[in-house]
Amino acid sequence: MGFWARITKRIEAWITVVLTRILTRPMGGYEQRVPNSLPRLKSQLRKGDVILVEGDQRVSQVIKYLTTSSWSHTALYIGDELRHYDRARAEELDARFGPEARHLILEADNPGGVTCLPLAKYMRYNIRVCRPRLRRADVDRVLSFAFDHLGRNYNVRHIFELALYFFPVSIIPRRFRQAVLHYGGEGKHEVICSTLVARSFGAVGYPVLPKVTVDEIKAQASFWRRMLGGDGKAIRALYREEDPAFITPRDFDLSPYFDIVKINYVTEAGFDYRQIEWASEEDDDGGDDAPAAATATATDVAAEVEPAKRATG
Numbered sequence: 001m002g003f004w005a006r007i008t009k010r011i012e013a014w015i016t017v018v019l020t021r022i023l024t025r026p027m028g029g030y031e032q033r034v035p036n037s038l039p040r041l042k043s044q045l046r047k048g049d050v051i052l053v054e055g056d057q058r059v060s061q062v063i064k065y066l067t068t069s070s071w072s073h074t075a076l077y078i079g080d081e082l083r084h085y086d087r088a089r090a091e092e093l094d095a096r097f098g099p100e101a102r103h104l105i106l107e108a109d110n111p112g113g114v115t116c117l118p119l120a121k122y123m124r125y126n127i128r129v130c131r132p133r134l135r136r137a138d139v140d141r142v143l144s145f146a147f148d149h150l151g152r153n154y155n156v157r158h159i160f161e162l163a164l165y166f167f168p169v170s171i172i173p174r175r176f177r178q179a180v181l182h183y184g185g186e187g188k189h190e191v192i193c194s195t196l197v198a199r200s201f202g203a204v205g206y207p208v209l210p211k212v213t214v215d216e217i218k219a220q221a222s223f224w225r226r227m228l229g230g231d232g233k234a235i236r237a238l239y240r241e242e243d244p245a246f247i248t249p250r251d252f253d254l255s256p257y258f259d260i261v262k263i264n265y266v267t268e269a270g271f272d273y274r275q276i277e278w279a280s281e282e283d284d285d286g287g288d289d290a291p292a293a294a295t296a297t298a299t300d301v302a303a304e305v306e307p308a309k310r311a312t313g
Contacts, residue, residue, distance in 0.1 A: 020110060023059040030056040034264055036123045042103050044263050045119070046131065048139040049077040050197060050252050051105060054126040069250035071128065074193040075107040076146055076200065082116055085147045089116070106146050108196045110154040130258035138204040145203040146196065155192050194251070198244035208258075209251040210242040 053073040054060070060072035080102045083090035093101040093116060100118035108114045134142065198208050215236045252258055 023062070024057050024110065026056050027058055027061060032124060033126055036127065037263070038120055038123055040263055041119060044261070045077050045079070045103075045129065047077060047079045047081050048132060048134055048142055049261070050130040050132070050258065051075045051077055051119075051122065052128040052130060052249050052253060053122050056125070063249070067248045067250040069248070069253065070126065071249035071253060073107070073109075074197050074249045074252060075105040075122070076143075076197050077119065078104050078106050078116065078143055078146070080104070081143050082147070085144065086150070089150070106143075106150070108149075108152075108154055108193045113153045114149045114151060114196065116150070128253060129261040129263060130252045130255070131261050132201065132206060132258055134204070134206060138206070141204050142200045142206070146200040149196055155195075194247045194249050195244050197252075198242075198247035202242075202244055206257065207239060207255070208242060208244075208247050209255045211240040213238045213240070 051074070052071040053075065054064070054070050055072040057072075063072040064070060080090075082093070082104060090101070093104065097118050100120055103119040104116045105119055105121070106114070106116050132142075201208060215238065253260070
């Protein structure tokens with residue numbers, strides 16, 4: 001490697017560190033609108049569920065702005081499935097997190113890359129659960145594909161692309177604005193969260209949000225169908241393969257192939273809107289303390305687990 005090449009590489013590394021610090025810095029004023037219940041999540045989540053997170057970093061704000069969505073991060077719930085794939089790594093996590101290692105998520109995050117961490121990491125965040133309609137055998141294949149990426153690096157170039165968006169859009173050429181949305185596009189060995197999850201489902205041919213063309217075609221109608229007025233026409237849906245590099249957290253939310261699962265311990269099965277206790281103006285005077293009290297039971301475990309990295313794309 002030549003002299004200037006070494007200098008350039010060092011400068012790029014320095015810029016990467018600086019931008020990463022800026023973009024991953026938490027922003028003030030984050031509000032958890034609905035407290036989470038860790039026990040309820042543990043009991044109702046299924047392996048293969050996709051968890052969307054509304055992050056609190058600068059980069060999270062950029063992703064939400066770019067995608068006009070509340071969601072900036074995507075994780076895959078794997079439960080205790082890691083012990084069937086990599087027993088040594090599973091035992092390491094058992095020693096590190098104790099019982100929480102039975103309820104893991106797999107994610108691609110910066111700077112850790114593709115890792116497994118306890119579900120409790122995101123108890124202080126607004127989250128959404130998206131559930132695919134997969135057969136059990138295909139769930140295993142999806143998880144296996146994701147496990148194959150453990151240890152891979154996060155796509156740092158994604159940070160540079162997002163940094164471009166801090167400048168006014170009018171001075172950024174269209175080709176660069178398109179690159180900003182090209183998540184995880186540089187190589188197969190570096191990924192970001194939504195790209196990894198989309199590729200995992202793509203391994204079994206499961207769609208996230210492909211383009212679909214619907215055509216009316218002629219079909220052979222049976223005798224009884226013709227008697228009942230059938231016209232011998234049918235609908236054909238033609239799916240166009242999607243590029244996982246363009247999948248964003250929002251796409252899992254919009255996808256008709258993922259069911260939205262509402263898990264809210266405030267509204268239990270016996271919820272009756274007529275029994276809601278609405279806060280008065282006097283109650284609002286102590287509102288600053290109320291959220292902390294409401295989420296205390298849900299976040300105790302998250303506090304005991306090592307300090308969580310903030311939610312990013």
